[in-house]
Amino acid sequence: MNVELRDPKIIMKLSKLGSFHQSKLSFLRSFLNEFKDWNYRRDLFDLDENGYGRAVYSFSKNNRTYSLVCFSNKIKDEERSDRVIATKWDAAFALHDGIPTKKDIERLFDNVPKQEIGRLSYKELTLSRANKSIRIFEHVVERLSNGKQPDKLSLSKVGYLYRTTAVYGSGKFGLADRFRIKNRKEIYGPFRLEMMLVYLVRQFTFDQVNHIAKCKNPKNAVKLDIDICRNLGIGNSTGLGMAPFIVNHPTLLNNWILAREISLKKIREIKNVEASESDLFLKCLNKSIKNITSWNSESSFQQKKINELLSDLKKIINHLQTEFSFNIENPFNEIYLWCEKNLNDECIEYIVSMMMEPFNDIVNPLIKEMSAEEEKYFSIPVNRNIVDLKKILEDQYSEIIKIDFSKKERNQNFWFISKNKEEPRVADRFLNKGSELEQPLAIARDIKKLYERILNQKNSLTVGKFLTDNNDLRHVVRRAFITEKFPYAEIQDNTIDSNLMPIDMLRLKLSFFGAVKFDPRSDKWLRINMFQGAPLPQELKSFDEHWIYNSLN
Amino acid sequence: MKSLSEIDTISKRASKAIGFSWGIAEEVGKNTRLLEMFGLPGIKHLNYYFKLYKKQKFQNISLISKLNSSKISYCPITAGVNFLDQINILQELDEIIFENVACPILFVPFLSRASEILGKKILLKIDKNVFLLNFNQSIYSNYFDTEIWERAEKLKITFIENNDLFSETEWKEIYKLSEDTFVDETEELKQTSAGAGLTDND
Numbered sequence: 011m012n013v014e015l016r017d018p019k020i021i022m023k024l025s026k027l028g029s030f031h032q033s034k035l036s037f038l039r040s041f042l043n044e045f046k047d048w049n050y051r052r053d054l055f056d057l058d059e060n061g062y063g064r065a066v067y068s069f070s071k072n073n074r075t076y077s078l079v080c081f082s083n084k085i086k087d088e089e090r091s092d093r094v095i096a097t098k099w100d101a102a103f104a105l106h107d108g109i110p111t112k113k114d115i116e117r118l119f120d121n122v123p124k125q126e127i128g129r130l131s132y133k134e135l136t137l138s139r140a141n142k143s144i145r146i147f148e149h150v151v152e153r154l155s156n157g158k159q160p161d162k163l164s165l166s167k168v169g170y171l172y173r174t175t176a177v178y179g180s181g182k183f184g185l186a187d188r189f190r191i192k193n194r195k196e197i198y199g200p201f202r203l204e205m206m207l208v209y210l211v212r213q214f215t216f217d218q219v220n221h222i223a224k225c226k227n228p229k230n231a232v233k234l235d236i237d238i239c240r241n242l243g244i245g246n247s248t249g250l251g252m253a254p255f256i257v258n259h260p261t262l263l264n265n266w267i268l269a270r271e272i273s274l275k276k277i278r279e280i281k282n283v284e285a286s287e288s289d290l291f292l293k294c295l296n297k298s299i300k301n302i303t304s305w306n307s308e309s310s311f312q313q314k315k316i317n318e319l320l321s322d323l324k325k326i327i328n329h330l331q332t333e334f335s336f337n338i339e340n341p342f343n344e345i346y347l348w349c350e351k352n353l354n355d356e357c358i359e360y361i362v363s364m365m366m367e368p369f370n371d372i373v374n375p376l377i378k379e380m381s382a383e384e385e386k387y388f389s390i391p392v393n394r395n396i397v398d399l400k401k402i403l404e405d406q407y408s409e410i411i412k413i414d415f416s417k418k419e420r421n422q423n424f425w426f427i428s429k430n431k432e433e434p435r436v437a438d439r440f441l442n443k444g445s446e447l448e449q450p451l452a453i454a455r456d457i458k459k460l461y462e463r464i465l466n467q468k469n470s471l472t473v474g475k476f477l478t479d480n481n482d483l484r485h486v487v488r489r490a491f492i493t494e495k496f497p498y499a500e501i502q503d504n505t506i507d508s509n510l511m512p513i514d515m516l517r518l519k520l521s522f523f524g525a526v527k528f529d530p531r532s533d534k535w536l537r538i539n540m541f542q543g544a545p546l547p548q549e550l551k552s553f554d555e556h557w558i559y560n561s562l563n
Numbered sequence: 564m565k566s567l568s569e570i571d572t573i574s575k576r577a578s579k580a581i582g583f584s585w586g587i588a589e590e591v592g593k594n595t596r597l598l599e600m601f602g603l604p605g606i607k608h609l610n611y612y613f614k615l616y617k618k619q620k621f622q623n624i625s626l627i628s629k630l631n632s633s634k635i636s637y638c639p640i641t642a643g644v645n646f647l648d649q650i651n652i653l654q655e656l657d658e659i660i661f662e663n664v665a666c667p668i669l670f671v672p673f674l675s676r677a678s679e680i681l682g683k684k685i686l687l688k689i690d691k692n693v694f695l696l697n698f699n700q701s702i703y704s705n706y707f708d709t710e711i712w713e714r715a716e717k718l719k720i721t722f723i724e725n726n727d728l729f730s731e732t733e734w735k736e737i738y739k740l741s742e743d744t745f746v747d748e749t750e751e752l753k754q755t756s757a758g759a760g761l762t763d764n765d
Contacts, residue, residue: 131564181568189567388593389680393651427576450585474648478625481644484586 011340013278015271019409022267022502028514029315029355032558033363034373035269035380036524038540039558041205042550044196045069050547052217053109057082059225061218064119066110067210067547074196076135076203077106078210079118082218090141092175092247094433099125099139101172101214105207107133107186125176126431130184136207137185140172140215143245147171147219150234154223157230159238166241166304169527169539171215173245177204200262200381201523212244212541236546240560243542246525249535253515254425254434257451257501260489262382264496266522269376270362271498276372277365278343287368288336290556294367295330297559298360299323301526309530311511315356322357367556387492390484392474396467399476399487402494403461410454411461413504422508425451436512436534454504456486526558565606571596574609578640581613587644594643594672601675601702603668604709611711612639612666621665629656636665636714643673650677659720664689667715674720675699684723689715 020026032039048069057063062084068077082101089098102123106114114133121128125139146160146168153160179201181187197203216239223231256263302323305316329348338344342365349358366373403411413420424445428435439445450456460483467476477484493500504510513530520528525538543560545553554560575592579585591609598605615621621638624631627649631637642661646653653659664670667689678685679699687694695703727734748756 132566181566184564184566184569187567385593388589389676390648392648472651474651477648478645481587482584484584485589486586488586488589 011279011281011343013275013343015268015275018267018406018497018500019502021271022498022500024501024503024505024511024514026355026359027501027518028511029359030270030518030521031360031363032521032524032526033270033273034366034370034555035266035273035377036522037199037201038205038209038524038544039555040199040377041202041209042544042553043555044199044202045206046550046553047071048196048550050550052213053077055217055221057218057221059222060084061222064115065214065217066115067213068109069206069210071196074194075109076206077108077110078207078214079104079106079110079115079122080211080214081119081123083123087144090144092141092173094176094249094251094431096175097125097127099123099175100142101211101218102139103137103207103211103214104130104134105136105203105210107135107191126183128183132184132186132190134185135191135203136177136179137183138174138177138207138211140174140211140244142172143168143170150219151222151226154220154234155226155231157227157232159232159235162238165238167306168245169241169542170212170243170245171219172211173247173537174208174211175247176251177207177246179204198381199377200266205523208244208246208540209544210547212242212544213547215244216242216546239546241543243526243539243544246538246540247531247535248516248520248538250434250436250512250516252519253436253512254449254451256515256519257453257505259382259384260492260499261384261387261496264499265380265382267498268496269380273366273369273373273376274346274362277369278340278346280342280369281339283336283341285336288341290368291364292330294556294559295323295327295361295364297556298364299327301559305527305529307527307529309532309536311533312528312530318354319356319360322353323360325352326357326361387495388488390473390477390488391491392472392477394473394491395469396464396471396473396476397469399473399490400461400464400469402490403457403464406490406493406497406500407454407457407461407502409502410457410504413454413458415455415458419508420504421455421506423506423510424448425505436510439506450485452504452506453486453489453500455506456483457490459483460486460490524558567596567600570599570606574606577609577613581616583640587640590644590647590673591640591669594669594676597672597675597699598668603671603702603704603706605668605672608666608668608711611713612669615665615713622663627653627659629658630660630662632660632662634663636663637661639664639666639669643670646670647673647677647680650680654681654683654722657721661718661720662716664715664718666711666713667718668712670718671696671702675702681722683725686721686723688717688719688721690717 048071051068053068054066062082065080066077068075080101080103085098085100102125104118104122121130130137146165149164150160179185191197216234220233302316302320307313326349349361415421421439423436424439425434425436426444426447426449463480473487477487512534513536516536517528520538525540526542527539528536530536543557545557571592574595575588578588578591595605595609620635622633622635623638623641624645627645642664671694674685674687675696676699678696685696687696692706693704697703
C-alpha cells in the first residue's frame, strides 16, 4: 500500500501548524538520546547562603566538553520581568565550548548577566537567562528547610522552579557562528546546544533550591525528592521573536515537517502491526491523558483547544477500545483516516505524534535529516524561464494566489523590528506607524504580487532578465525556487491577515523543540514547559525513552 | 569580535534602510559576510559606500555588455546583482570591462558567487590589484590595503576555463612516484580476484 504524503497546502496552514505536539522527533528528546553516554559533571558550585554566586556544569566525551556557566544574583521583586525588555534576571547562563578557564569565567561574569548588552565570544555557543517562579521557589525552600517535601499539587500547577525568558544561539551577541561547529556530529541536529543549555539549567535549579534550604536549616533540611525533581521542567516565556525564524529558514522548516510527514506515511503503510507496537501506542496514548488534564491555561483560546483535545481523545480511545482491532491490514492508516473524519486538528496531530512512539526504525533515521544548509539554496536560478516560475506559483501557492489582497483585512498587520529591543513585533497597519519599515515576512502578499506581475511577461523571458526590472520582488522569487525543491518550506497562509494568530507560529516551533503545556498569555506570547518528566543527568545512561508521558502531575 | 551572523543581519538591514529592496539587501548581507570571512574589509567599505550613497548619485547598470563605461561611478551593488542575474550570458564573453566603479571591493563577492555558480575560476583585475575567485571557496589576492578604496578606474573580468595548472609531464612524474606505494600481485592472487574464472559473456 502506498500512502501519499499529506498535502503541504493543508499541513502548512497556520491553524494546522498551531496544533502540532511534541513527538519522538522533538529536539529535547533527541538531545537526551544523543547525549546518554556523555559524562555529566558539576564542576563548580560556589553559591552563598542565599543561592547567589556561580556554578559550572559539563557534559564531556573523549576530547570534547561543553560547559554551562551559571551566574545567580539578587534582584528586587519589581525588577523581575519575563518581558524581553527586562534588564535583570535571577540567573544568567552561557554554554561554553570546552572547559572554561578562570579568566573565561571572569569575562563571562562581566558579560553574561548583561545578556543582550554584553558581548560573548566564539568560545560561547548559547546564552540565556531565567527568573524564579517566586511562589513555587520560596514554597520549596520553606518546605525543604523544614525537613518536608513540597506540596505536589502546588508544584503541578506551575511545573518548574525557573523559567527562561530567552535562549540565544548562532552568532547572536558575538556567540559562535554555526559554521564553526556544524561539522560536529554530536550537535548536528537542530537546536541541540539550546536544548543542552536548558537541560543543565534545570539541574542548576534543583541544586540551588537544595543548597538554600540546607543553608537555612543545616540540621533538618532535606533534599528535593528525586521523583519530584524529575517531574519539574524548565518554564519558558516565548514571544514573537520566534515567529520570523520559521519564515526565514525555509529549508529547515521543510526538513522538520518532512520528517514528520514521512514518519506518518511510513507508519500508515505498515501492513501488519506487532502486538508490542500497538500496545506501546495505546500505553502512551492512555498515559498522556494525565498530562493533558494537568495542562493549565487561563487563555480561553487554549482552554477551548484543551477541552476539544480531551473530548476528542476520549472519542478515539473509545473507538479503539470498542470498535477497532489491530488485526487488520494497515491498522494505523485506518486509525488516521478515522481521525481525519471524526476529530479536530489538535487531536489529529496529537495522534500523529503518538503513532511514532513504537517505531524507532522509522523515526530515528529521519531525526538525522532535520538539519539544513540554507545557504546552499540562496542563489536564484536566473537561467530558468518565467513559465517555470509561473508553474511553481500555480502549483505550490495555488491557495495563496487566490487571496484577495485588495481587502483591508487581508493586509491588516505588518511585522517590524522594535527599535528599543531589536525584537520582531506585529502591529495593525492602519492604526500604528512604521509599516513602511515592514520586514519581508508578508510572503503571501508578495507572492501574489509576483504572480500578477509575471502574468504579463513572456513565458520565454529568463528569470534573470525579469529581475532586472523587478528586484523589489527578488526575495519571493528566491523563495519560490526554494519551495519548488522543498514543498513544506512555506507557510501556506497569510501572515498579515486580520485573523492572524501569531502564537500558531510559535507553537509550531515549540512543538519541534518538545515543549509541553502550551499556555498562551495573549495571541502574541505564551508559556511552556520543557523537560518535565525527563531523566536527571545521573540517570541518562539508562532511561525510559517515553519519559515524556511519565509525568506524575 | 562580531560574528558573521551579526555582520550578515546588520548589513542586510542597513541595505534595506538605504533604499535597496529586501531581495537585494539579502544579497548584500551574504556578500558582506563572505568578504569578512575571506579577510576582506566588507563592513568598512559598505559603511563608507552608504555614506556616499546618501550624498551623491551612482550609475545603475541594467544590461551588462563587454565594455561598460560611465561618467558617473557605477553602483557596485546593482552592478553585482545584475552581473549575477546575467551570468549565463556573460560567461560567453572572453572578458568584461567596467570603467569607473565605486567601492569595488563590494563587487568582489558577487563574482566569487558567480564563480561557484559557473564552476569556473574568475580572474578580476581592479586597477593594479588582482583577485582570483576560486568557486566561492577562497579569494586569492595581492590586495592588502586597509584604506578605503573609493573608486576603481578599470575593472576587468576574465572567466578561466577549467584547465590543469601543471603540464602532462609533471603529472606523469608525480604519478610515477605514487606508483611506489603499489605491490606486485602474484599469479595465484590474480586468479582469485573479482571476475576471475568466470565467463564475461553470460
